[in-house]
Amino acid sequence: MNTQQPSPKKSLKDSLFERIESDHVCPRSNLSFLCQECLVWIVWLFSIAIGSLTIAVSIFVITQRQYALYEATHDNFLTFIVGALPYIWILAFGIMVYVAIRNFRCTKHGYKYSVHAVILSSVALSLMGGVALQHYGLGYSVDSSLGNRVGGYLSQEKLEKKAWQAPEEGRLLGKQVLDSVSPQKAFIFEDAEGKQWRMNVTELMKQELDLLATEKTVRLLGKAEYGGKEIFHVCGVFPWMVEKDMTLGELREQRKQFVDRVYDHLEKEKERNRLMEEQGISSNSRTEKGICADITAVRRMPVMKAHQ
Amino acid sequence: MQQPAQLPPSDEELVKHTLQDKSVFGELVERYEAKLTRYIIRLGVRDIDDQLDVLQDIFLKTYRNLNAFDTSLKFSSWIYRIAHNEAISWYRKKNVRPEGHLIGDSEEMLSFLSAKTESADVSFDKTINAEVVNEALLEIDSKYREAIILRFFEHKEYEEISDILKIPTGSVGTLLHRGKKQLAAGLNQDAIRI
Numbered sequence: 001m002n003t004q005q006p007s008p009k010k011s012l013k014d015s016l017f018e019r020i021e022s023d024h025v026c027p028r029s030n031l032s033f034l035c036q037e038c039l040v041w042i043v044w045l046f047s048i049a050i051g052s053l054t055i056a057v058s059i060f061v062i063t064q065r066q067y068a069l070y071e072a073t074h075d076n077f078l079t080f081i082v083g084a085l086p087y088i089w090i091l092a093f094g095i096m097v098y099v100a101i102r103n104f105r106c107t108k109h110g111y112k113y114s115v116h117a118v119i120l121s122s123v124a125l126s127l128m129g130g131v132a133l134q135h136y137g138l139g140y141s142v143d144s145s146l147g148n149r150v151g152g153y154l155s156q157e158k159l160e161k162k163a164w165q166a167p168e169e170g171r172l173l174g175k176q177v178l179d180s181v182s183p184q185k186a187f188i189f190e191d192a193e194g195k196q197w198r199m200n201v202t203e204l205m206k207q208e209l210d211l212l213a214t215e216k217t218v219r220l221l222g223k224a225e226y227g228g229k230e231i232f233h234v235c236g237v238f239p240w241m242v243e244k245d246m247t248l249g250e251l252r253e254q255r256k257q258f259v260d261r262v263y264d265h266l267e268k269e270k271e272r273n274r275l276m277e278e279q280g281i282s283s284n285s286r287t288e289k290g291i292c293a294d295i296t297a298v299r300r301m302p303v304m305k306a307h308q
Numbered sequence: 309m310q311q312p313a314q315l316p317p318s319d320e321e322l323v324k325h326t327l328q329d330k331s332v333f334g335e336l337v338e339r340y341e342a343k344l345t346r347y348i349i350r351l352g353v354r355d356i357d358d359q360l361d362v363l364q365d366i367f368l369k370t371y372r373n374l375n376a377f378d379t380s381l382k383f384s385s386w387i388y389r390i391a392h393n394e395a396i397s398w399y400r401k402k403n404v405r406p407e408g409h410l411i412g413d414s415e416e417m418l419s420f421l422s423a424k425t426e427s428a429d430v431s432f433d434k435t436i437n438a439e440v441v442n443e444a445l446l447e448i449d450s451k452y453r454e455a456i457i458l459r460f461f462e463h464k465e466y467e468e469i470s471d472i473l474k475i476p477t478g479s480v481g482t483l484l485h486r487g488k489k490q491l492a493a494g495l496n497q498d499a500i501r502i
Contacts, residue, residue: 012363
């Protein structure tokens with residue numbers, strides 16, 4: 001507010017020029033306005049770029065997080081989605097879109113566009129950028145480097161480790177360390193916490209045994225039995241694949257492998273029941289079901305109903 | 309032979325010349341002093357001293373930011389935008405809301421309201437006086453009031469209102485439509501026959 005009250009006798013023009021002279025008022029340079037406009041656009045671009053990055057990480061997290069084997073870790077698809085949604089990244093995306101919109105509206109002609117058009121275009125640009133970045137594997141890189149550098153950040157790898165190192169729920173993460181201990185053949189598995197398990201591999205297929213024999217980190221699906229010694233009855237062996245950004249083809253393959261494995265256990269159980277019926281063994285006197293046909297992951301599969 | 313009359317320089321030309329010779333700015337001040345005084349009064353700056361302060365701030369800001377003038381806009385839209393912003397900051401500084409006579413004559417307003425069927429099918433009592441319209445105007449949301457003032461009292465086109473208020477042109481129509489509805493509702497209670 002003007003502190004020098006203009007004299008009533010003076011015209012506005014005169015008092016204005018007096019003030020221009022006394023306060024040495026000059027028009028601001030063209031360059032400063034140009035810089036200001038550039039800065040607004042840079043912030044807009046930056047927010048779109050960060051928004052794209054959040055989308056890339058979100059796509060990575062949603063597609064990679066346990067989807068292929070979700071029945072092994074979650075009750076159903078809904079609980080899986082609720083658990084898998086990357087809330088922090090979604091929030092970060094929302095903030096970035098908000099910043100982008102605010103900045104766009106601050107550009108010279110930004111106000112001419114409707115809010116909906118600006119929101120839609122900012123979201124669309126971030127989504128397109130996110131898909132492109134994820135295509136080049138940036139989602140995985142950002143997630144894993146944050147996981148390594150920021151203590152509190154639960155990267156995909158950390159989450160997968162947490163989900164699969166759960167023996168009480170029939171999941172183990174680790175690698176086979178010995179496949180023969182005298183005097184009788186045994187398979188020893190060391191989990192992610194360094195605990196050793198004797199594996200019961202009677203229900204495994206040859207390719208699963210081969211995968212175990214590579215001594216690479218794998219995920220085991222089965223049932224833990226605590227009878228003096230820790231024994232893990234293995235029903236499936238799946239490669240540990242979070243150390244890289246998986247392609248959709250690989251994810252599909254992993255999903256197929258898991259579903260086939262579940263089917264296989266169900267088919268075997270069905271066959272077993274058929275043979276028993278043929279031999280005249282009544283359902284009451286039948287022995288217990290096969291362990292693998294009764295594990296939680298198998299029971300959760302919707303295909304189970306068709307086989308019962 | 310008679311020489312063709314020379315047209316006065318446009319506002320935009322004066323802006324260009326002011327950047328070389330600041331005394332030219334005086335002409336812009338003279339051109340807009342009355343218009344902007346009327347406008348800020350309509351926005352609610354009632355006190356004469358306050359008006360002078362606000363006007364001086366408007367012209368100083370205009371002068372300082374001459375290089376930011378976007379030639380794709382009309383100069384009048386740009387200076388009205390500055391005036392609008394200054395009036396808003398004045399309210400904020402003073403912590404007041406607009407009061408008093410926003411308009412001098414409600415006849416024009418009434419003709420607008422009754423001519424347009426988009427807001428409501430109403431006919432207005434011709435005995436409505438400026439006082440009633442003023443009171444009703446003060447009661448409506450400020451965003452609607454600002455649009456109505458620019459459209460019906462400053463006679464600005466939608467495009468210009470869009471540039472002054474920094475909103476999309478489509479939103480200008482919406483603001484006017486809703487503003488008129490609110491205004492009609494406010495007037496309806498006392499002075500309108502439906």
